[in-house]
Amino acid sequence: MPPKLSAGLLVYRRRAGRGPGRAAGALEVLLVHPGGPYWTKRDDGWWSIPKGEVAEGEDELAAAEREFAEELGVPAPLGPRSPLGEVVQKSGKRVRAWAVGGDVDVSVVDGGTFEIEWPPRSGNRRSFPEVDRAAWYTLDEARVKLLPGQLPLLERLAEATPG
DSSP states (O other): OOOOEEEEEEEEEEEOOOSTTOOTTEEEEEEEEEOSTTSTTOOTTTBBOSEEEOOTTOOHHHHHHHHHHHHHSSOOOOSOOEEEEEEEOTTSOEEEEEEEEOOOOGGGOOOOEEEEESSTTSSOEEEEESEEEEEEEEHHHHHHHBOGGGHHHHHHHHHHSOO
C-alpha cells in the first residue's frame, strides 16, 4: 500500500514588531498543535501546518482548503496559492503544501473532533479536538516547533518570500 498523501496550507504574514525578537516586517507562519491525549505534553518538534488526508480522486488543493477549515473552524485566507511541493515525514506520509499570505485570528480556532477509546482498553470513548491550539511563529521559532519532516516547507517559503 503506497504511503498516504496529505495536503495542507502554510499561511504566512508579515507583522509589525511585537515584543522581544519580533522585528518589524518579520515573516510569521501559522502552525497547529495536534489535539488528543498523546500530544498533550509534546511541544517542540510536534507542531504542523494545517493539513489532512486527500480522499481518492479529490483535488489536492481542494483537500488542503477543506482540511484547513475542518482543523481550525475558519476558512483559509483568500489569495493566490503558491505550490511548495512535497515532503515526506518520518512516518512515510507524504505532505503536499501551498503557501498563502493572510491573517487568521488564532483566538477563534474551533475545529473538528475525533473519538478514540481513552484510556486505552478502558471501553470508554472520548472526543478530542483535532487541533488543540494554533499560533503564529517567526521562521526561527517555527523551525523549533515544526515536525522535522515539514521543515523544508519553511525553507521553500522563505526562499519564495524574500524580504
